[in-house]
Amino acid sequence: MSDLLLQPEHAREPLQDALSDEDNPVGLDGVEFIEYATTRPQALGQVLEMMGFRPVARHRSREVTLYRQGDMNVVVNAHPRDAEGATHGEEAPAISAVALRVRDARAAYRYALERGAWEVPTHPEAMELNIPAIHGVGGSRIYFVDRYREFSIYDVDFIAIPGVDPRPPATAGLHFFGIVQYIGVGRTNDWLEFYEELFGIHAIPDEQRFGIMPAGKLLRAPALQPRNRFMLQVIEPEIDFVESGSERLQRVGLGVPDVLAAVRALRALGMEFMETEAVHTERRGAISKTYLGSVVFELVHSQVDSQ
Structure with a gap:
């Protein structure tokens, strides 16, 4: 503002x-x-x-x-x-x-x-x-x-809200890590140019990966304070068909110093995580189940000042 x-x-x-x-x-x-x-x-x-x-x-x-x-x-x-x-x-x-x-x-x-x-x-x-x-x-x-x-x-x-702590502590050290964006087929370069030209947000080498959901292209945003840097992940669909209007912000990535401890703490609050052979909780990351048809959170191993 x-x-x-x-x-x-x-x-x-x-x-x-x-x-x-x-x-x-x-x-x-x-x-x-x-x-x-x-x-x-x-x-x-x-x-x-x-x-x-x-x-x-x-x-x-x-x-x-x-x-x-x-x-x-x-x-x-x-x-x-x-x-x-x-x-x-x-x-x-x-x-x-x-x-x-x-x-x-x-x-x-x-x-x-x-x-x-x-x-x-x-x-x-x-x-x-x-x-x-x-x-x-x-x-x-x-x-x-x-x-x-x-x-x-x-x-x-x-x-x-009366009687509420205005600064509740972060559970298990959670902090913003990044945002995942779904894009159309062949649109990766368009979005890379958009973010670079307007914000100075640059793609990082493909061998640098975080978490357990490695698809797409990763971009890192600069920040006045290094601890405030965040990532963007742009992902094209695997098939050559995209419904009209399907480009969107899909999920929020939250960094955490200890993924396994964070999952235990969040499960105690009622959150459920994906546990399948292909996608499951590990030290690198975890992903929640989908709630309300669209709400998903991804956990990524990250110290606040290490992105």
């Missing part, structure tokens, strides 16, 4: 050095939140709680709830217009947005538009902040947020 609409021109932070780093042109500094759109917020909330997230705040004017653990924020958006649009009227939840932390949201937004990104018109209501955004895969949104330290975007738009 930018201060563009919050403060007059003379009161904003200067733009100097905002885009000076060639390796990190928009000043990326990690993921601020992942947003799910759903018409079944209670059911999705139960799944998130099994993954260690806790509801900590509710939006002032919309059917939106903030879930958190450690430094990770997940937004559940059940506002009728948003939920119906992002899920196309289906019951299965959809990852509808990713918010990226950047040094200066206004400058990052302009940088992306100058390089061909499509802007997302926003229509904030009274007392709501206006977060600049561009279009991502499958109708999703990519937000730019520069208020994530002492003053955050949630301080304006959300009301804390």
Whole structure:
């Protein structure tokens, strides 16, 4: 969320050095939140709680709830217009947005538009902040947020749930590791160019692999602080047929220092993991079963500062 609409021109932070780093042109500094759109917020909330997230705040004017653990924020958006649009009227939840932390949201937004990104018109209501955004895969949104330290975007738009710890600890050291994106046949190079041109996110060598789901191409995002780096995984289908609109953000990857310990802790909360001959829990990673028709979480062995 930018201060563009919050403060007059003379009161904003200067733009100097905002885009000076060639390796990190928009000043990326990690993921601020992942947003799910759903018409079944209670059911999705139960799944998130099994993954260690806790509801900590509710939006002032919309059917939106903030879930958190450690430094990770997940937004559940059940506002009728948003939920119906992002899920196309289906019951299965959809990852509808990713918010990226950047040094200066206004400058990052302009940088992306100058390089061909499509802007997302926003229509904030009274007392709501206006977060600049561009279009991502499958109708999703990519937000730019520069208020994530002492003053955050949630301080304006959300009301804390009484009696709830606003900073619940992360279960077994969970942290954001990456996002998996399904793409169309022959579209890998298109998406690699998109992420590299707009964000300085580069593909890594094919021999570098993480977790137990190695398909596709891996990309690493730069970050102002190394501990905030994250990965993108773009995966083409194995068959030469793709249904219209099938490109999408498919699942969230969570890093953890000890996968086996994390699986034990999450199973104690009710989460179930895939255990088949082909896909099963091991020290490198694990993957949850699919909930509500679309919600999947992947665990990847990762120290916070080792990506």
